[in-house]
Amino acid sequence: MNEGGTGRPDARTLIARVLDPHSWKSWDEPPRDRAAPGSDYAAELARVRARTGYDESVVTGEGTLDGRRVAVAACEFSFLAGSIGVAAAERLVRAVERATAERLPLLAAPASGGTRMQEGALAFTQIIKITAAVAAHRAAGLPYVVYLRHPTTGGVLASWGSLGHVTAAEPGALIGFLGPRVFESLHGYPFPQGVQVAENLHALGLVDAVVSAGDAREVAVRALTVLCAPRAGLDPGPEPEEADEPVPAWEAVTRSRRDDRPGVRELLRYGARDVTPLRGTGTGERDPGLLLALARFGAAPAVVLGQDRRRQRAGSPLGPAGLRVARRGMRLAGELRLPLVTVVDTSGGELSKAAEEGGLAAEIARCLADLVMLDAPTVCLLLGEGAGGTALALLPADRVVCAQHAWLSPLPPEGASALLYRTVDFAPEIAAAQGVRAADLRRDGIVDRIVPERPDAAYEPEEFCRRVGRTLGHEIAGLLDRPEGERTAARFARYRSLGS
Numbered sequence: 001m002n003e004g005g006t007g008r009p010d011a012r013t014l015i016a017r018v019l020d021p022h023s024w025k026s027w028d029e030p031p032r033d034r035a036a037p038g039s040d041y042a043a044e045l046a047r048v049r050a051r052t053g054y055d056e057s058v059v060t061g062e063g064t065l066d067g068r069r070v071a072v073a074a075c076e077f078s079f080l081a082g083s084i085g086v087a088a089a090e091r092l093v094r095a096v097e098r099a100t101a102e103r104l105p106l107l108a109a110p111a112s113g114g115t116r117m118q119e120g121a122l123a124f125t126q127i128i129k130i131t132a133a134v135a136a137h138r139a140a141g142l143p144y145v146v147y148l149r150h151p152t153t154g155g156v157l158a159s160w161g162s163l164g165h166v167t168a169a170e171p172g173a174l175i176g177f178l179g180p181r182v183f184e185s186l187h188g189y190p191f192p193q194g195v196q197v198a199e200n201l202h203a204l205g206l207v208d209a210v211v212s213a214g215d216a217r218e219v220a221v222r223a224l225t226v227l228c229a230p231r232a233g234l235d236p237g238p239e240p241e242e243a244d245e246p247v248p249a250w251e252a253v254t255r256s257r258r259d260d261r262p263g264v265r266e267l268l269r270y271g272a273r274d275v276t277p278l279r280g281t282g283t284g285e286r287d288p289g290l291l292l293a294l295a296r297f298g299a300a301p302a303v304v305l306g307q308d309r310r311r312q313r314a315g316s317p318l319g320p321a322g323l324r325v326a327r328r329g330m331r332l333a334g335e336l337r338l339p340l341v342t343v344v345d346t347s348g349g350e351l352s353k354a355a356e357e358g359g360l361a362a363e364i365a366r367c368l369a370d371l372v373m374l375d376a377p378t379v380c381l382l383l384g385e386g387a388g389g390t391a392l393a394l395l396p397a398d399r400v401v402c403a404q405h406a407w408l409s410p411l412p413p414e415g416a417s418a419l420l421y422r423t424v425d426f427a428p429e430i431a432a433a434q435g436v437r438a439a440d441l442r443r444d445g446i447v448d449r450i451v452p453e454r455p456d457a458a459y460e461p462e463e464f465c466r467r468v469g470r471t472l473g474h475e476i477a478g479l480l481d482r483p484e485g486e487r488t489a490a491r492f493a494r495y496r497s498l499g500s
């Protein structure tokens with residue numbers, strides 16, 4: 001076991017820690033060096049090979065992870081800083097192509113100084129073929145999970161390091177495009193501290209998690225349990241219970257606003273399993289009001305994107321970034337043909353200069369468009385409040401499930417009252433007149449199923465969340481058993497016929 005005196009595992013040690021014991025099989029063939037015989041570079045390669053026991057900066061192969069066959073590509077930093085020349089790139093690309101051909105999920109663990117300087121421009125362009133191979137793997141609907149290790153820089157971060165469906169990073173790892181040593185030599189002063197650090201990238205929504213090498217196995221197992229879950233033949237369980245007693249509209253509105261009403265976090269805690277939270281857009285934007293996660297409801301896998309009412313109330317109203325996070329979830333679901341569960345629970349979107357300038361209305365439009373067009377089974381859960389365009393943005397699913405006291409309305413009832421009568425006093429009457437309740441929504445073909453509250457989700461949060469989880473699992477299993485074309489045609493017909 002070589003920790004290189006850094007406390008960080010080398011490539012082989014990391015692979016042995018993550019995969020099932022004795023399951024590793026190398027795919028590596030001897031590298032075809034670009035170094036001219038007798039050159040300094042050839043001598044350097046020979047020295048590094050003798051010193052490290054690695055024949056190149058990249059190690060590839062397969063093994064099992066909790067019994068599941070996976071392909072693996074990892075960098076070895078002690079070998080010329082994990083830099084990527086033609087031979088390393090060729091090895092990497094062959095492994096990605098083999099993973100695609102054999103329909104294996106791919107785990108990548110880069111740690112690199114980027115393009116290998118000794119090989120110049122041709123090495124630089126290898127980034128393209130690596131990216132193309134990873135893109136083709138993803139386009140084949142196969143999961144790609146990345147663990148960014150210390151340090152990951154340059155063209156490696158700008159290609160296979162940044163293309164994961166899920167991306168974790170090593171604690172304290174230096175992760176940045178520009179090598180800080182290069183920056184300092186060029187400019188004469190150091191690059192700002194605390195920028196190119198895993199924790200900062202996590203805070204900003206550029207990576208999903210910061211995970212020690214010791215915990216990487218568990219995180220990968222959990223993510224793949226969802227990403228690789230069967231997409232057909234799931235047991236839908238018994239027919240879920242339904243609520244048939246309509247409640248007065250204003251009662252539903254007031255109950256939906258209780259502080260102790262369970263939200264999307266409680267739903268994931270009590271009603272789901274194998275939850276992997278994802279962070280932000282993955283491209284540097286986040287919004288605490290929108291939670292994104294992988295999870296399972298019973299056996300049914302899902303990408304969950306949920307409006308977190310508590311976070312919204314605590315000063316993070318749902319803005320355009322939140323809807324861009326939601327659209328990341330939609331892309332993930334579409335690419336991997338994973339069922340999508342959207343959770344609506346919002347008293348309305350952010351009303352501010354920043355939200356307007358950030359394109360809130362346009363993001364609502366793009367969410368609606370992405371969701372109605374999505375090539376994946378979709379279920380919407382109306383969980384509580386459902387006011388305005390940011391609620392509607394997550395609604396148009398194949399199936400819509402509504403909690404008994406949830407509601408949907410173009411504005412909060414107080415806003416509608418103010419709009420019509422210049423006072424909020426008529427909110428209860430307006431709520432009743434606008435047909436916002438679960439029973440009204442079902443009558444109008446907007447909702448398919450109402451989940452009972454006994455008598456209020458706030459009184460029975462755990463049991464209510466389990467009931468909702470069972471209902472979502474049932475709906476997903478039913479959708480997965482329908483041919484995709486039929487499912488999307490039905491979705492179109494459903495929303496085309498609203499009101500007609």
Ligand SMILES: CC(C)(COP(=O)(O)OP(=O)(O)OC[C@H]1O[C@@H](n2cnc3c(N)ncnc32)[C@H](O)[C@@H]1OP(=O)(O)O)[C@@H](O)C(=O)NCCC(=O)NCCSC(=O)CC(=O)O
Pocket residue numbers: 080081083112113114115116117118124151153154155156158174177178179180181182
């Ligand atoms: C990655 C690092 C932060 C690691 O710093 P450390 O202090 O841990 O290690 P170090 O700098 O001593 O590097 C270890 C050894 O690897 C060598 N080394 C580092 N990066 C290399 C590279 N890309 N090609 C060839 N050798 C490289 C160093 O010269 C050194 O050699 P020796 O031990 O013999 O002294 C730093 O090396 C660095 O800033 N590298 C440059 C990163 C970068 O800007 N890459 C962009 C490349 S162009 C690219 O990738 C394309 C693009 O940007 O789009």
